[in-house]
Amino acid sequence: MRQHVGWIAGTAAAVLVAAGAITYAVAEDGGAERTPSADSADAGFARDMAVHHQQAVEMSYIVRDRTKDEEIRRLAYDIAQTQANQRGMLLGWLDLWELPKVSSDAPMTWMGMGDMPSAGDGALMPGMATNTEMKKLEGLSGKQAEVFYLQLMTDHHKGGIHMAEGCVDKCTVDVEKKLAQGMVDGQQSEIDLMKDMLEERGAKPRP
Numbered sequence: 001m002r003q004h005v006g007w008i009a010g011t012a013a014a015v016l017v018a019a020g021a022i023t024y025a026v027a028e029d030g031g032a033e034r035t036p037s038a039d040s041a042d043a044g045f046a047r048d049m050a051v052h053h054q055q056a057v058e059m060s061y062i063v064r065d066r067t068k069d070e071e072i073r074r075l076a077y078d079i080a081q082t083q084a085n086q087r088g089m090l091l092g093w094l095d096l097w098e099l100p101k102v103s104s105d106a107p108m109t110w111m112g113m114g115d116m117p118s119a120g121d122g123a124l125m126p127g128m129a130t131n132t133e134m135k136k137l138e139g140l141s142g143k144q145a146e147v148f149y150l151q152l153m154t155d156h157h158k159g160g161i162h163m164a165e166g167c168v169d170k171c172t173v174d175v176e177k178k179l180a181q182g183m184v185d186g187q188q189s190e191i192d193l194m195k196d197m198l199e200e201r202g203a204k205p206r207p
Helices: 002-029 041-064 070-096 131-139 142-170 174-200
Strands: none
Touching: 041 070, 041 131, 041 142, 041 174, 070 142, 070 174, 131 142, 142 174
């Protein structure tokens, strides 16, 4: 279990160190000729992933208050810090590009999925928890909270990977594509880790 914790801490540290370099690179290499339009994949990904990440941060802080398990608390803290940092970068790029942080377009329009049926109940994009699920998490504690959080976050990461892969394919700003690929790699590793953590608690990811 200690090697899980070490891996989590190391990954979070690496992401945080890289964040400054990526932001600097955008400022240095993202000149006016490369500024994306408001309806571009670059802007759409930045807006949608900022919303997606915000829910992951909220879920992570909820479970930190509902368990004393240090491994879960560390995982939740690291996910919250990593995704809050990435969210800040995405919103910062929208500011840098002088583009709006909200759009009248449906979520996922930049991926050609704006007409997909919404899951409803607050789940705006793939993998997002519903308002009912968030309330349920708030009402659990101990092992039950740990298992439900790991299941919700596994689904959340799968949806996030789908979106990040879309940016890798469709975005044009190199540093944003690199960040998106980093999200794919990092979140897949966390999915594998969370599967092990669920097994240790006699549970599995949701089908």
